[in-house]
Amino acid sequence: LGYLTGDTREPERGDPKWSSWKSENSMVMAWLINFMEPSIGRTYLFLPTAKDVWEAVRETYSDLENSSQIFDLKTRLWNSKQGEKNVIEYYNEMRTLWQELDLCYEDDWECKNDNIKYHKRMETDRVFVFLAGLNRELDEVRGRILGRMPLPSLGEVFAEVRREEGRRRVMLKEKPPTVPETSALVSRNPGKFLNTQPRSGMKLAYPNTCGEKPF
Template sequence: MTKTTFTGQRHPAASTEAENSVNKVPTETTMNQGGDSSHLSFQLTSHKLNGKNYLEWAQSVRLAIDGRGKLGHLTGETKKPEPGDPKMNAWRSENSMVIAWLLNSMEAAIGKPYLFLPTARDVWEAVRETYSDVENASQIFELKIKLWKVRQGERGVTIYYNEMVSLWQELDQCYNDEWECPKDSVKAMKKEENERVYLFLAGLNQEFDELRSRILGKNPLPTLRETFSEIRREETRRNVMLKLDSNLEGKNIDSSALVTAKNENDKKKKPWCDLCKKYWHTRETCWKIHGKPPNWKKKGADNRGSQAFQSSSEESGLQPSLEVPPFTKEQLELLHKLLQSQLQTSKLDPSTPTCSFSQTGQGLGEDDWQC
């Protein structure tokens, strides 16, 4: 029969904590010169059994005793020799030492009932039967609820993954499945692995939707560790890109600030009147205080002919010209006299084309000429 558990996904934090607790066993080489130092220390782990932490306690104790080569006394592999066997004394000494280790790793009220059990294996099994949650329906239900509710939220992917693995490890300790066929065991483990991948992906944030779709599209589905590794790489890439984008945005803001400052400096260089709030002059030359210059003429003033030209242009759909007329007043008078002489000549000779010119101002237009 094959016993199947799904504890392969060991929680890094839990295993590290267990190893650290094992390393806290005091060094005995200074206490025993050349003897078996393992007999002098009975402090195995910082995890003392209190009735509620059996899983952590059992893992820590197993690691510590296995590290000292005495795990066979817990599993039953180290058999008790027959009476009269020369190895009997050594076995009795090791058995007593392991029992002392176990009792000293429990609280006094917890360890007292196991003080008179004959073998270390008897103590180990009694504690397991009393405090283990194997096939505990209430414990299984509570762990299942926690797993269904776990979401990544604002945490990193690594913290979210480790929390789920820790819950799965506790859940594995609640089962004691045995399979008659090894192939059925492999299939069951793969099915359980896929279920955990689905649950892990379901709790991820929305930003991983695209990667989640790619993972679900693979056949066969990656393992839980492979899935976590791929998600973690994507998270790292996103963090790097966001940092680059924020740096570029900061540079753009700095550039905009420089441009704004430059425009403000340019404005400061222009003359500014604090009375009329206009550029290109100061209070010393402002017309509101000192009046207009004597030689100033308003644009378009004394230009009646130009007004007539503008009126005729508006009627014909033409835009009025704002340019200065090409002829001076003296030139216009001379041109007028020339036209008058031409008119008198045309009266004497009817075959000569006639032309009239009217001018009432400085501006000229197409309608001012009549031929």
């Protein structure tokens, strides 16, 4: 967040840390612009810092404290389900909604520690929402994550769920359902089981019980 708020200041060009700052600032800028519509993102490509991009977007498109928009975004998040999407698509969809929601607020914290605690709690809430929308076949990894103390970060949770989805996909491909033995016999020797009628001239014998004649 320091690159967005300006707290992570640009060092002097002769400073050994300048190259690292430049690289990280460019990465944050790319992250911001990649989540915009291409026609909008192009207008911010040549701004010098991530903070400049953030401020320009907020000034132009921000809807601070817009109750209708906040309600719409939160409702979409509460109702989000993985469904037919893979985990990456599901996570990116939710992350886009969270970013839009963040633009609706402007918090002014007097105490830095309160800010840290608030964002930690907010991230925990987002972990719960993300896990709640996963498909049932991922119940096992969801249970593992919820059983941990402390709860992993949102990024760590996403990474673990994605790995589990990949593992399940590979295992299901490597282990097709086992064919029952009787079915295998039928498929290998279909002729032995198809003709159930007696041959010409053959009589069928039935057990004689209680002195009754065969019928």
